[in-house]
Amino acid sequence: MIAVTIDGVVHEASSGERLIDVINRAGLQIAQVCYHPQLGPIQTCDTCMVETNGRLTRACATTVSAAMEISTNQRRPLQRKREAFGRILSNHVLYCTVCDNNNGNCTIHNTEKLLGMEHQPIPYHSKPYEEDHTNPFYRYDPQQCILCGRCVEACQDVQVNETLSINWEDPHPRVLWDGGSTIGESSCVSCGHCISVCPCNALMEKSMLGHAGFFTALPKTALTGMIDVVKGVEPGTGYGAILKLSEAESHMRESRIRRTKTVCTYCGVGCSFNVWTKDRHILKVQPLDGPTNGISTCVKGKFGWDFVNSADRLTKPLIREGGKFREASWDEALDLVARKFAETKTKNGPDSVAFVSSSKCTNEESYLMQKLSRAVIGTNNMDNCSRYCQAPATQGLFRTVGYGGDSGSIRDIENAGLVLIIGSNTAESHPVLATRVKRAHKLRQQKLIVVDLREHEMAKRADLFFRPKPGTDIVWLSAVSRYLLDNGMADTAFLNQWVNGLAEYKKSLAPFTLEFAAMTCGLSEETLKRVAHMIAEAKGVCILWAMGVTQHSMGSDTSTAISNLLLITGNYMKTGSGAYPLRGHNNVQGASDHGAMPNFLPGYQSVDDPEVRSRFEANWNVQLPSTKGLDNHEMIEAIYEGKRKAMYLFGEEMSLVDSNANFVGDGLSKLDFFVVQDIFFSATCHFADVVLPASPSLEKEGTFTSTERRIQRLYQVFEPLEGSRPDWQIIQDIANRLGAKWQYQHPSEIYREVASLTPLFAGVTYERLEGFKSLQWPVAADGTDQPLLYTKGFAFPDGKARLFPLALSEPTDQPDVEFDLHLNNGRLLEHFHEGNLTYRVEGIREKTPDTFVEVSPELAKQRGIQSGTWVQLTSRYGQVRVRALVTDRVQGKQLYMPMNSVESPVNRLTSSHTDPVTHTPAYKEASVHLRVLPEVGESPLPRINHRFGHPTPQHGVEVERKWKRPDYRVPGNGLIQIQTN
């Protein structure tokens, strides 16, 4: 720490800290139009001028040093600030009262007030450009753009989509998309970073326009008239009176605009933000304080919420009668559900009933569902959709390090020396997490290796990208481990101190020579050596993996091989290292954590442990079943065997999402009684006997746990849509009709019970999660959490990790003469899963209306296929009809189908083969025959999809180009000490 003097008062600062941060921390008010703490110094506005040791400097670009004397608002710096702000105002008209951005947080308005300027010193000059409305979610108004460059900085160096720039050399600079395209036809992915950081109304969400203010819905002509009036009176009245009026209007807005914190309902990254609403209208999503995401979102979190108010939300329970559904009252439907479950239990025993919890719903809801299953019905037949994706990763970690969770935080990934991504399309499946890797790679020379069948965005950016043959990751991973051990590149000290089982493990590696791996995986030995050396030389390695690894018949073993590799190189127990299985759904981690599993009570406490059971039995006042129940996969098999008669599923689209969908659908139709609880009439509802209308995340309270084990609270944004109910209330109603006598009034009461029974969450309370606060489990009773999972040892009794020997296994469902193509599948940035939510977002549908199958240029040429050609794909299990998209993302005889389709779901083609340890389906092992159909349609992706854009990468806003303009001069006499970061 050092001491600096600001305006005569001594303040403490860290050496090297930005001066502007020190000034802000001290609570001093200084202008800073282009500065945003999460973007760093941009230096375009010159409004933050201060004097340090008698010389003018920009506070945002100056780092403090010991004994620095700073003067912020003396006459000279104040004049410079005003001069700089005057230039900004020449690009912007202050019509605050009729502006949708007049919400108390407009930087221009607030700076105007702070600097006390009464008039516009330089006349406003309009620019020769029209507003651009070509993006469905936001518009750009060049007339109001002050050229601060925050948006460019955010797009180039935080989101790293590299779409935006400013043409500083132009007589009339403006923000450009792809160097001059319309927004709609650019590479813009609609992530919203630029809009979220824009300090004024130049970039705005369309959902705000005409909705936020009391006078902003005026027709354009009336609005222009009012703006002209304001401009006309300003020379006479000065800004003071005009601003007073607009502030009164802004205060009036406070009574009708609500800002409620929530956590994203889509992927497992766990972005959190405020949702601005007026009645049931979503004005905008505003990220800023989220511990994971800060200012970041992707298109789904920022704009993907139309589904909440969709006209086809379920609002009445439905009961099947005579093959048709009829509407019913809640009482009738709940009575029927309870009666049927009770009858089934009495007649066929508790294990004839099964439960599937939702990875989209809250921790509290998963907890209640497993309590209903175990304590009320008496069965451990309880699972969630981690069975479909993440169970093998969890298994790999259970075997080697003890806990089934990411070993650090997203910040560790950002700080790693090397990131290795295997089988994860991170930029599309975990977009905000990917931005942190892209940023570190672009700005901090982080190394990046990507291993995948497809050349997706992260692959294109990688320092090393290679495509092993499908299902062979375990081979090259083991070969690299062996090479490291054989060549003295393992971390011997770490192995000696922290790891058991080295001898056995080494023995198991015998077959995995580089030569064998190169041949089996279709790679060169050189590539594998390069991987090994990059790992050995890196300062901290994080390995990220997802469904490209786990959804294989050897998914658990490959996940284990990843953890083995990290252990032998000492890449655990330190920041910037570790294992990161990227969880798909927003709460797939939490659903498993809270007991929605056949073998674990909450907190991974085994159902066959008598001590654990007796603790829960004492609290719940019941006798609990002690043998492992059925998982999702086994439940379907058991229906076919006639052992499973009734089932209760909520918030899951099982009939499309489970592998071999035809087989699963037929199975579900054989159930005697099936309850589905959802917000829409999903494809799975077609098999139900009772459908119960639930509420989405914005209509309830609770907690989610993200991929980095981060528990966060969500607050209720809207009342439940009339007729629907939060899932926890429905589950409680059913339990009570079965005699449970639960009396939870609020989810916080449920969590109090969870914490009291589960050491992993002992210190989790709603108070400790207030607002944007969060906790990363395990959480000790005193509230101490563990961002870095392993600090004092691993989660085994002796504190040591375990190397787990592995053997080779072959993928299933391999191509042959008839089914000659390999079909891969996965997510798409814009849609989530089958698309039940995202197809109800108009802007997303406009940009990405349908699914498709990606075909390589060489295969397309061979078979006479072009983008838009309809093809029929037939596997050993089913058939779909889909349009082709020709792209070099895939190669040779590889096909790729995104999973976002209800009409042509890829899972009609996938098999029932599973990973033997976890029963996770081998979705990624599918072979198909492709028949070209005579019809040729439009390309399945319209020209306005971002994939057709042409980004313009550069480092930030390149302010030096502005400074070179002949009309630029530093405010004042031009003497400035410029420091750059």
Ligand code: SF4
């Ligand atoms: S990708 Fe589009 S929405 Fe995202 S920051 Fe860039 S321009 Fe803005």
Ligand code: SF4
């Ligand atoms: S559009 Fe970009 S450059 Fe223009 S005011 Fe907004 S953030 Fe600044």
Ligand code: SF4
């Ligand atoms: S990255 Fe994931 S959590 Fe974040 S906004 Fe996008 S979908 Fe939501």
Ligand code: FES
């Ligand atoms: S805040 Fe804009 S130059 Fe410092």
